[in-house]
Amino acid sequence: xPSKSKHESGKGxxxxxxxxxxSLFSEDAVMATCHQFTGRAHTRLTQxxxxxxxxxxSAREGISLTADAAAAFMDALxxxxxxxxxxxxxxxxxxxxxxxxxxxxxxxxxxxxTT
Amino acid sequence: xxxxxPAKPGRYEMYPFRFKRLDRDTELLTSEAGEFVVADRGxxxxxxxxxxxxxxxxxxxxxxxxxxxxxxxxxxxxxxAVKIKTKKAFLLSGPALHIVVLTLRxxxxxxxxxxxxxxxxxxxxxxxxxxxxxxxxxIMQSRSDNVTVEIQGGEPLVCFDKVRTIVGLSRTQAxxxxxxxxxxxxxxxxLATDEVLQFCKQExxxxxxxxxxxxxxxxxxxxxxWDDNYGRFRERLCRxxxxxxxxxxxxxxxxxxxxxxxxxxxxxxxxxxxxKSVFLRRVTHVGRAxxxxxxxxxxxxxxxxxxxxxxxxAIELNRKGVEIAEAYASLLLHKMxxxxxxxxxxxxxxxxxxxGVLTYHYNGDVYAQDEGRMLAEMGDFTFRLGNVxxxxxxxxxxxxxxxxxxxxxxxxxxxxxxxxxxxxxxGCDPVxxxxxxxxxxxxxxxxxxxxxxxxxxxxLFQRYLRGDDLTRRIFMSWALNRPVSLGNAKGAGRCTx
Numbered sequence: 001x002p003s004k005s006k007h008e009s010g011k012g013x014x015x016x017x018x019x020x021x022x023s024l025f026s027e028d029a030v031m032a033t034c035h036q037f038t039g040r041a042h043t044r045l046t047q048x049x050x051x052x053x054x055x056x057x058s059a060r061e062g063i064s065l066t067a068d069a070a071a072a073f074m075d076a077l078x079x080x081x082x083x084x085x086x087x088x089x090x091x092x093x094x095x096x097x098x099x100x101x102x103x104x105x106x107x108x109x110x111x112x113x114t115t
Numbered sequence: 116x117x118x119x120x121p122a123k124p125g126r127y128e129m130y131p132f133r134f135k136r137l138d139r140d141t142e143l144l145t146s147e148a149g150e151f152v153v154a155d156r157g158x159x160x161x162x163x164x165x166x167x168x169x170x171x172x173x174x175x176x177x178x179x180x181x182x183x184x185x186x187x188x189x190x191x192x193x194x195x196a197v198k199i200k201t202k203k204a205f206l207l208s209g210p211a212l213h214i215v216v217l218t219l220r221x222x223x224x225x226x227x228x229x230x231x232x233x234x235x236x237x238x239x240x241x242x243x244x245x246x247x248x249x250x251x252x253x254i255m256q257s258r259s260d261n262v263t264v265e266i267q268g269g270e271p272l273v274c275f276d277k278v279r280t281i282v283g284l285s286r287t288q289a290x291x292x293x294x295x296x297x298x299x300x301x302x303x304x305x306l307a308t309d310e311v312l313q314f315c316k317q318e319x320x321x322x323x324x325x326x327x328x329x330x331x332x333x334x335x336x337x338x339x340x341w342d343d344n345y346g347r348f349r350e351r352l353c354r355x356x357x358x359x360x361x362x363x364x365x366x367x368x369x370x371x372x373x374x375x376x377x378x379x380x381x382x383x384x385x386x387x388x389x390x391k392s393v394f395l396r397r398v399t400h401v402g403r404a405x406x407x408x409x410x411x412x413x414x415x416x417x418x419x420x421x422x423x424x425x426x427x428x429a430i431e432l433n434r435k436g437v438e439i440a441e442a443y444a445s446l447l448l449h450k451m452x453x454x455x456x457x458x459x460x461x462x463x464x465x466x467x468x469x470x471g472v473l474t475y476h477y478n479g480d481v482y483a484q485d486e487g488r489m490l491a492e493m494g495d496f497t498f499r500l501g502n503v504x505x506x507x508x509x510x511x512x513x514x515x516x517x518x519x520x521x522x523x524x525x526x527x528x529x530x531x532x533x534x535x536x537x538x539x540x541x542g543c544d545p546v547x548x549x550x551x552x553x554x555x556x557x558x559x560x561x562x563x564x565x566x567x568x569x570x571x572x573x574x575l576f577q578r579y580l581r582g583d584d585l586t587r588r589i590f591m592s593w594a595l596n597r598p599v600s601l602g603n604a605k606g607a608g609r610c611t612x
Contacts, residue, residue: 032530032534035530035531035558035560036531036560037560038558038560038561039558039560039561039566040560079134079135079136080534082134082159082160082163083133083134083534085163086129086131086132086159086163087131087534089128089129090129090130090131090132091131093128093129093130093131093192094131094147096192097130097131097147097192097195097196097199098199100192100193100196101196101197101199101200101203102200102203105206105207
């Protein structure tokens with residue numbers, strides 16, 4: 001199993017930990033997912049060894065983590081991994097698009113700056 | 116009988132695109148220019164795997180919306196660049212909206228007032244003629260060929276002579292600078308005599324007014340002025356319709372916390388009064404409205420519920436043939452369903468503060484946006500860019516504060532926004548974020564603006580995609596600011612279900 005989660009509190013889901021296989025998910029995707037959860041939880045991210053990331057989500061004050069938070073985290077991680085792959089594949093095209101869209105503007109600004 | 120070749124995965128490449136799961140079964144994919152495709156869950160993974168069949172309808176749709184391209188469509192990259200430039204056209208023209216605070220004096224004491232208005236007889240809060248002159252000079256230096264001067268207060272009609280002055284001066288200067296100038300007068304209408312309305316008609320001035328809801332709500336909110344502010348407002352509004360024309364009059368309503376349970380009453384009031392649009396505006400916690408700051412989080416949650424209920428009701432009315440649009444949703448739909456930007460500063464990335472709008476305070480101070488001067492009245496000058504007497508237009512635009520504001524409100528480089536499927540339609544409200552968190556660039560998972568807009572975009576997409584043809588036509592009419600068409604909405608949108 002690439003990932004697992006557990007509740008660390010017997011009383012309720014105040015804290016949830018998730019183990020992630022580093023061979024399946026990129027660091028960018030893991031970071032993006034942790035960031036996404038910062039509205040609900042404080043996040044502690046560690047890499048205990050080269051093969052795993054370890055994430056601990058601790059509920060923010062006044063917010064309780066629902067029982068499916070770990071599953072929601074994994075869903076979001078999967079989405080973010082795909083986003084990372086799309087970005088990796090299309091970053092160069094995006095640069096060309098932006099340059100093409102605004103090339104005349106850049107020239108105008110440059111001309112204004114020199115005059 | 117011949118057997119055709121089995122369909123094979125197409126050879127294609129991806130353009131940059133964003134996606135989100137709309138529900139358990141569907142994914143929303145948005146292109147860099149904001150065109151969108153709704154497809155079965157798993158589509159994004161199939162695109163990544165190179166697994167979309169070349170002769171499928173999905174392949175054609177993804178190609179048409181420029182999510183993917185192949186050997187035949189690779190030449191259309193320039194087209195996508197043009198679409199991106201069109202969507203970002205607001206970056207290129209310079210500030211077009213110039214808000215001029217002619218006075219802080221007001222004849223009413225609205226409980227939600229954000230502008231720190233002053234007593235009606237305290238003339239030291241009026242803009243001097245010298246400052247009006249310098250302000251108009253600065254406005255005419257904007258790179259924009261078409262400028263709108265929005266006259267605000269306080270209540271600007273407590274100094275109608277100054278309204279005449281700035282309109283006259285702006286017309287003269289615009290002619291000299293070969294610019295087109297238009298005017299909006301923001302007024303509570305209670306001081307709008309027939310003479311004022313005739314002037315508006317003659318000068319082609321649009322009127323932006325405010326109505327809080329039915330008589331009880333409106334009178335309770337207004338505090339001072341007339342014994343029956345509501346009655347006076349309605350009488351003057353009718354005269355404004357007669358003299359200036361109903362198309363030249365628009366109204367918004369600020370939803371103070373005590374009004375959060377009245378969405379239907381408020382919309383009914385706008386319908387009853389003959390207005391075709393209502394702008395449901397949330398309270399910004401500056402000025403007098405800071406009295407509700409302690410319950411800000413609860414207000415945010417309740418306002419979202421209020422807003423979605425109001426949209427439900429407005430759609431229901433339209434389905435029965437009653438024409439009433441919600442103005443903010445119309446702006447969002449305009450961005451979703453047309454190739455163009457919305458021209459609303461808080462729905463732009465970077466935010467339109469300073470690049471789409473400048474605000475000139477009564478004392479000559481220049482602010483990046485309207486709420487910036489309201490904050491300044493509370494002693495916080497974070498959004499001040501200069502003064503018309505001491506700074507040039509170039510110095511105002513080049514102010515490091517504005518550069519920093521632009522960087523901090525650029526969603527394309529903001530974590531949480533940069534890969535959000537709603538990025539092409541969304542924006543940023545720097546003052547709201549600043550008053551909530553003390554910084555402009557707020558982590559998106561903590562942002563009120565983000566939470567509200569994610570929910571509203573979800574709602575609009577769901578209603579649009581799951582709705583019948585009539586619902587789509589209603590949304591298209593809101594997006595285009597036109598009456599609901601009798602034709603079929605299919606093909607008018609930019610989506611696939």
